[in-house]
Amino acid sequence: MPPRKRKSEDNVPVVEKLYRRNQVSYEGAGGFSIDDDEYSERREELREKRDQKRDRQYVYITAPDNCIDCEKPLLDSFLWDKFNYAVCNNCRDENGRHKLIAKTDARKQYLLKDCDFDLRQPALRFISKKNPHNPRYGDMKLYLKLQVEARALEIFESWERLEEERSNRTASREAASDKKFEKKIREMRKEIRGFSHIKINVNTPHEHEFGEESYNEKTDEYSKECNLCGYLLTYEKL
Known part of the structure; x- marks a missing residue:
């Protein structure tokens, strides 16, 4: 061939x-x-x-003459090169005031959407880093936390309103979760009522001999167990 x-x-x-x-x-x-x-x-x-x-697009933005913290000439500045934030390397506090934050964490913590990062002007600058969990995953986007906080205040106008919105969203999620749980309980109760009328076949044909009735306060249900085969009859009382 x-x-x-x-x-x-x-x-x-x-x-x-x-x-x-x-x-x-x-x-x-x-x-x-x-x-x-x-x-x-x-x-x-x-x-x-x-x-x-x-x-x-940021190359043509003119850097200020001095660092906004120490007011000395802004010569070497990682924060300006990557984020247009005029703080020199000597004043940079990478674990404190000038900490970086991942986009996923920023969205969750400050209730921001993708458009708040990329479309709302000026777009927030970021740097890309390998994902620490797996280098084959997509790169992480790291933003300057100070700029993310400023964007959140621009949208929500105050920290109080941001906290109020966070509380409202938490309450909405909990309410939705409660409704889902209640629906599941109702469906389970319907199934239990149906099974309670079905005769269970065992190796030796017999009539069930149920023991004492017990009550479950959590599910608001009653149950009796057959002393011969262990069949559990669960039911409600109206």
Whole structure:
């Protein structure tokens, strides 16, 4: 049997062409197995190219002359380069005032939507980092917490209103959960009523001999157990 010919580039579907174009190489696309080191290296290259392209729009923003904290000349500043926040490296408090926060945590903590990060102007800048749980997962987006808090105040106008909204959402979730639980209980009770009228076959035919009646306060149900086969009859009293 003659070897199959590779399909020419002209016959490649448009979707596949676009897919190839957005990969570092076709072999590195999803579904192919490559070494972890090579995979990580290519992911890092893609991340750098993507970040460089995204940050081009901020190159033309003029940096202030001085750091807003120490008022000394703003020479080296990670926070300005990555977030347009005019604090020099000497004043940067990465574990305190200038802490970074993941987008998932920021959305949950400050009740923000994706559009609040990306569409509301000015869009919040972020840096990409490998996911600490699994490097093959999507990259984490880290935002400057100070800027996230400022965006939350812009939307909710005060911390009191933010806390009120958080309480309202918590109450709504709890109410929905309670309704779901009550519905499930009602369905279970209907099933129990139906089963209570079904005769259970055992190896030796017999009539059930039930013991004393017991009452369950939590479910508001009564039950009796057959002394011969252990069949449990559960029912309600109207």
